[in-house]
Amino acid sequence: MAAEVGNIALIIALLLALIQIVAPLVGAGLSNLRLMHLSGFTAIGQLLFITIAFLALSVAFIGSDFSVALVARHSHSLKPLLYKISGVWGNHEGSMLLWVLILSLYGAMVPIFGRALPIRLKSLALSIQGMIGAGFLGFILFTSNPFLRLFPIPLDGNGLNPLLQDPGLAFHPPFLYLGYVGFSMAFSFSVAALIDGKVDALWAKWLRPWVLAAWSFLTIGIALGSVWAYYELGWGGWWFWDPVENASLLPWLAGTALLHSTLVVERRYALVNWTVLLGILTFSLSLIGTFLVRSGVITSVHAFASDPERGVYILGMLLVLSGGALLLYALRSSKLRIGNGFEVLSRESGLAINNILLVCATAVVFLGTFYPLLVDIFSNDKISVGPPFFNLYFGYIMGALIIFMGIAPMLKWRHDSAKRMIRPVLLLVGATLFVAILVSLFGKSVLGGLGIGLAFWLFGGTLMNWAAKVRLGRISFTRSVALARTLPAGIYGFVLAHIGLAVCVVGVTGMGLWSSEQILMMQPGQQTRLGGYAIQLDQVTHETGKNYSAEIANFTLLKKDKTAAQLRSERRFYPVRGMQTTEAGIHVRPGHNLYVAVGEGAPDRGWAVRIYYHPFVSWIWLGALLMALGGFVALADRRLRLPSAQRNTGLANKAVSSPVSGAAT
Amino acid sequence: MKQVWAAILIWLAISVTSALAVTPAEQLRDPALEARARVISKGLRCVVCQNQSIDDSNASLAADMRVLVRQRILAGDTNTQVTQYMVDRYGNFVLLRPPVKRNTYALWFGPLGFIGFGALIFWLTARRRKNPKIAPAGTENPDEKQRIDELLEQYRK
Numbered sequence: 001m002a003a004e005v006g007n008i009a010l011i012i013a014l015l016l017a018l019i020q021i022v023a024p025l026v027g028a029g030l031s032n033l034r035l036m037h038l039s040g041f042t043a044i045g046q047l048l049f050i051t052i053a054f055l056a057l058s059v060a061f062i063g064s065d066f067s068v069a070l071v072a073r074h075s076h077s078l079k080p081l082l083y084k085i086s087g088v089w090g091n092h093e094g095s096m097l098l099w100v101l102i103l104s105l106y107g108a109m110v111p112i113f114g115r116a117l118p119i120r121l122k123s124l125a126l127s128i129q130g131m132i133g134a135g136f137l138g139f140i141l142f143t144s145n146p147f148l149r150l151f152p153i154p155l156d157g158n159g160l161n162p163l164l165q166d167p168g169l170a171f172h173p174p175f176l177y178l179g180y181v182g183f184s185m186a187f188s189f190s191v192a193a194l195i196d197g198k199v200d201a202l203w204a205k206w207l208r209p210w211v212l213a214a215w216s217f218l219t220i221g222i223a224l225g226s227v228w229a230y231y232e233l234g235w236g237g238w239w240f241w242d243p244v245e246n247a248s249l250l251p252w253l254a255g256t257a258l259l260h261s262t263l264v265v266e267r268r269y270a271l272v273n274w275t276v277l278l279g280i281l282t283f284s285l286s287l288i289g290t291f292l293v294r295s296g297v298i299t300s301v302h303a304f305a306s307d308p309e310r311g312v313y314i315l316g317m318l319l320v321l322s323g324g325a326l327l328l329y330a331l332r333s334s335k336l337r338i339g340n341g342f343e344v345l346s347r348e349s350g351l352a353i354n355n356i357l358l359v360c361a362t363a364v365v366f367l368g369t370f371y372p373l374l375v376d377i378f379s380n381d382k383i384s385v386g387p388p389f390f391n392l393y394f395g396y397i398m399g400a401l402i403i404f405m406g407i408a409p410m411l412k413w414r415h416d417s418a419k420r421m422i423r424p425v426l427l428l429v430g431a432t433l434f435v436a437i438l439v440s441l442f443g444k445s446v447l448g449g450l451g452i453g454l455a456f457w458l459f460g461g462t463l464m465n466w467a468a469k470v471r472l473g474r475i476s477f478t479r480s481v482a483l484a485r486t487l488p489a490g491i492y493g494f495v496l497a498h499i500g501l502a503v504c505v506v507g508v509t510g511m512g513l514w515s516s517e518q519i520l521m522m523q524p525g526q527q528t529r530l531g532g533y534a535i536q537l538d539q540v541t542h543e544t545g546k547n548y549s550a551e552i553a554n555f556t557l558l559k560k561d562k563t564a565a566q567l568r569s570e571r572r573f574y575p576v577r578g579m580q581t582t583e584a585g586i587h588v589r590p591g592h593n594l595y596v597a598v599g600e601g602a603p604d605r606g607w608a609v610r611i612y613y614h615p616f617v618s619w620i621w622l623g624a625l626l627m628a629l630g631g632f633v634a635l636a637d638r639r640l641r642l643p644s645a646q647r648n649t650g651l652a653n654k655a656v657s658s659p660v661s662g663a664a665t
Numbered sequence: 666m667k668q669v670w671a672a673i674l675i676w677l678a679i680s681v682t683s684a685l686a687v688t689p690a691e692q693l694r695d696p697a698l699e700a701r702a703r704v705i706s707k708g709l710r711c712v713v714c715q716n717q718s719i720d721d722s723n724a725s726l727a728a729d730m731r732v733l734v735r736q737r738i739l740a741g742d743t744n745t746q747v748t749q750y751m752v753d754r755y756g757n758f759v760l761l762r763p764p765v766k767r768n769t770y771a772l773w774f775g776p777l778g779f780i781g782f783g784a785l786i787f788w789l790t791a792r793r794r795k796n797p798k799i800a801p802a803g804t805e806n807p808d809e810k811q812r813i814d815e816l817l818e819q820y821r822k
Contacts, residue, residue, distance in 0.1 A: 240717060243715065244715070356783035356784075363776070364775075371769075383763040384716065385772065386761025387718075393776040
């Protein structure tokens with residue numbers, strides 16, 4: 001029953017999406033207010049019906065209804081409840097349903113929060129949202145229907161991949177999609193602005209919170225995936241430049257650029273055309289990421305060719321949506337009002353450099369990710385592009401970006417004098433050199449000094465910027481405190497996010513340069529030393545979980561002959577899937593982690609044990625969390641509030657009744 | 666989600682009795698030789714995995730490749746010879762750092778192009794901005810100012 005309800009709800013949502021595409025376009029052409037307003041209702045309707053479909057699938061999963069093929073393939077009656085729920089999106093069909101659910105959620109936000117927006121812009125954007133929604137709903141219904149029945153009904157399901165049975169990973173996809181799909185707002189409003197032929201500060205003011213929210217969610221999503229890989233894959237890596245990871249990094253990088261360029265449009269009305277283009281590109285990269293993962297094209301061109309249906313569909317959608325948007329941009333971007341200019345030494349210019357570097361970083365990751373594919377298609381050769389390539393170029397570009405980030409935010413809008421900058425910059429350079437040299441000497445690594453130096457530079461520069469904002473030292477301390485309280489939330493968002501990156505850089509440097517490891521066979525009672533700890537294998541026991549059996553190695557961690565921690569590492573065997581996973585034992589300290597993973601073994605020859613000492617590794621994710629937090633804090637900025645609806649309805653109506661140049665031209 | 670699928674693909678390639686990456690049994694007695702083996706392994710791709718080095722991979726093929734690397738080292742090969750040996754067996758696909766040759770010029774020099782292009786755009790934009798025709802807001806000449814005031818006055822009526 002639930003499956004049929006879900007299926008019908010999806011079909012209704014698709015019909016609503018189709019109405020939502022057409023009504024605003026016709027309405028804008030005829031200046032018909034009713035048709036344009038209809039888009040708001042269809043957007044909310046889509047959210048309603050897709051939610052029904054999603055709940056229907058959840059009911060099937062939670063109730064272990066194995067007559068639904070998807071549930072039979074990906075769930076099992078013995079699975080813990082949390083993973084029955086996360087199983088809903090732990091597979092292709094369900095994850096696409098989550099994708100459109102989130103899309104419809106963002107779509108419904110437009111009529112709910114965008115009352116102050118001109119109806120033309122709003123409804124045109126909803127039309128574009130409708131196109132994306134219809135595309136993906138069609139994709140689900142025609143190629144990946146989650147509600148297909150299975151007959152005969154199996155007695156039990158196949159179970160969820162054990163690797164995915166993890167709380168960190170249960171929430172990884174929803175966050176990732178809240179990010180990916182959130183950029184659809186930037187896309188549809190950019191395209192709408194192109195059709196409408198105008199971009200203004202209100203447009204940027206409206207867009208910025210959505211970009212901020214999407215970016216923050218994506219940051220959390222990527223971080224969750226990275227943490228999961230760290231403790232679940234059993235060898236302590238946190239980023240692999242895997243094509244699938246790159247697929248999430250690409251929209252993040254472009255989104256970071258977009259975040260900053262909307263700021264310039266909002267405050268100074270500069271970089272206008274560029275921001276529109278970036279809005280289109282960022283979401284296109286989300287789509288490309290979806291294509292990359294869904295089509296299997298990146299594993300091998302041949303995997304793609306053998307089952308091309310889904311891949312071709314998404315590729316087609318990509319061509320229509322992104323290709324169409326870019327074509328529209330080429331044709332109509334010149335119609336947009338040319339933005340204000342800026343001088344070389346100004347905040348605008350600093351943010352322009354930020355955008356150039358971030359887009360270069362995006363391009364490098366894109367190139368490295370797709371190059372093997374291109375070589376495979378156009379020549380007989382097969383090559384790999386691995387970490388050495390990405391670390392080299394990405395490292396340099398990020399280094400340059402951080403150098404700019406340390407000082408550029410101190411620049412004033414419009415124009416600034418180099419003279420004013422000399423003193424703070426010299427101070428910062430001096431302090432950074434001091435720290436870098438100190439770290440190089442004590443850490444016995446010039447690279448380490450460079451990495452920590454960069455982190456300090458960014459941290460120091462950001463704090464100096466904040467200190468200047470509260471006029472610390474120039475006025476009495478109490479007045480500075482009072483001033484600090486009245487600063488807009490956006491400034492605190494900036495401080496948190498930039499310091500977050502500095503924290504992240506410390507983690508990456510520590511992990512990359514000072515980590516150490518031991519791989520050995522251990523017998524119970526045996527001890528070994530690493531990173532100032534003595535690690536002792538106490539005993540190996542067996543245990544049976546709800547849906548797995550495990551071999552558990554218990555360790556005692558000693559520091560200066562005192563017990564610092566008890567750790568357990570497990571090797572789990574999941575009989576339903578016939579798969580094995582490793583659960584590492586991790587001793588988390590602020591400055592380092594000690595990571596223990598047990599491997600194969602037997603009482604007579606001992607157990608294979610890997611022990612890692614990872615300095616500052618948690619800082620990587622702490623930094624990511626601070627960045628995301630910065631994004632959310634900036635959302636609270638009062639300057640992002642749209643003018644109140646009442647005052648603006650008059651304006652909105654005027655915009656409609658006046659003869660419009662736009663879609664018709 | 667993305668990593669989920671990567672993980673699935675990685676794990677599909679793994680036999681049921683998967684072990685940790687480098688196992689104690691594989692390691693060479695001589696720490697200096699073992700250190701060399703680790704360095705070489707980090708640059709070689711496990712050919713059934715997604716961009717994972719054989720040093721990191723749990724796949725059984727990666728274990729075979731690691732053993733092969735160590736055998737070559739024991740046979741007296743230099744690092745380059747070992748790598749070349751692996752390339753001869755598995756092709757350039759095995760190198761995580763692709764060689765600079767005709768079909769990778771675009772890869773290795775492309776990023777320099779991006780940065781150059783970015784710098785060029787910035788330079789051109791910054792130059793254009795100096796163009797006096799586009800005056801920054803607030804620097805209108807008195808005539809313009811008067812006209813703006815007139816228009817505003819009309820609008821208010």
